[in-house]
Amino acid sequence: MKLDENQSLDRTLESAIVVSWKDLMQGAQGGLIHVEYGFASTGTLDYLKVLSSPTRGHWLVACEYWMSASVVHAAGVRFENGFTSEKLAHILEFVMQHQDSFVLPPDRHRDGLLQIPTPTMEEDTAAAAMINKVLGGFALPLAVA
Numbered sequence: 001m002k003l004d005e006n007q008s009l010d011r012t013l014e015s016a017i018v019v020s021w022k023d024l025m026q027g028a029q030g031g032l033i034h035v036e037y038g039f040a041s042t043g044t045l046d047y048l049k050v051l052s053s054p055t056r057g058h059w060l061v062a063c064e065y066w067m068s069a070s071v072v073h074a075a076g077v078r079f080e081n082g083f084t085s086e087k088l089a090h091i092l093e094f095v096m097q098h099q100d101s102f103v104l105p106p107d108r109h110r111d112g113l114l115q116i117p118t119p120t121m122e123e124d125t126a127a128a129a130m131i132n133k134v135l136g137g138f139a140l141p142l143a144v145a
Contacts, residue, residue: 007101007102007103007134008102008103008104008105009045009095009099009102009103009104009105010105010112010114011130012095012102012130012131012134013035013037013048013095013114014035014114014116014127015126015127015128015130015131015134016088016091016092016095016127016131017033017035017050017088017114017116018116018119018123018124018127018128019087019088019091019124019127019128019131020085020087020088020091021033021118021119021124023083023084023085023087023088024050024052024062024083024085024088025052025054026052026054026082026083027054028054028055029118030054030117030118031052031053031054031055031118032053032056032115032116032117032118033050033051033052033053033062033115033116034050034051034053034059034113034114034115034116035048035049035050035051035112035113035114035116036048036049036051036111036112036113037049037111037112037113038111038112039109039111040067043104044067044099044100044104045067045096045099045104046066046067046068047064047065047066047067048064048065048092048096049061049063049064049065050062050063050064050088052083060080060081060083061080061081062079062080062081062083063077063078063079063080063083063085063088063089063092064077064078064080065077065078065092065093065096066078067096076093077089077092077093091131091135094134094135
């Protein structure tokens with residue numbers, strides 16, 4: 001299944017972070033989140049890493065997702081440093097397993113980085129609607145609002 005032609009991976013990942021913001025900030029009022037991702041030689045996503053910074057200058061790995069296992073890590077999502085989010089785990093699993101349904105960045109020979117500041121209420125609402133639309137296309141109910 002293909003989503004809207006303009007359904008980019010970056011926008012989808014950003015929306016996933018926004019709807020999981022409270023879990024990733026662990027009670028902090030504001031902050032910044034980075035999403036790093038890299039591609040395999042085949043041009044598909046190999047991994048992504050979510051880093052949380054509720055305090056300026058201090059970064060913690062919140063979670064990672066790897067498409068394949070190695071001696072260093074298992075395949076799938078893994079939360080670290082006391083972070084947990086069932087909602088984000090479900091969304092990341094969906095996105096990584098259905099990445100061919102999204103518009104991937106054109107240059108897949110370089111790693112990607114998204115920087116996501118504290119969302120506004122309007123951004124939160126828009127992100128929830130987008131994630132529900134994405135997941136709804138695959139009949140996966142997930143309340144994200």
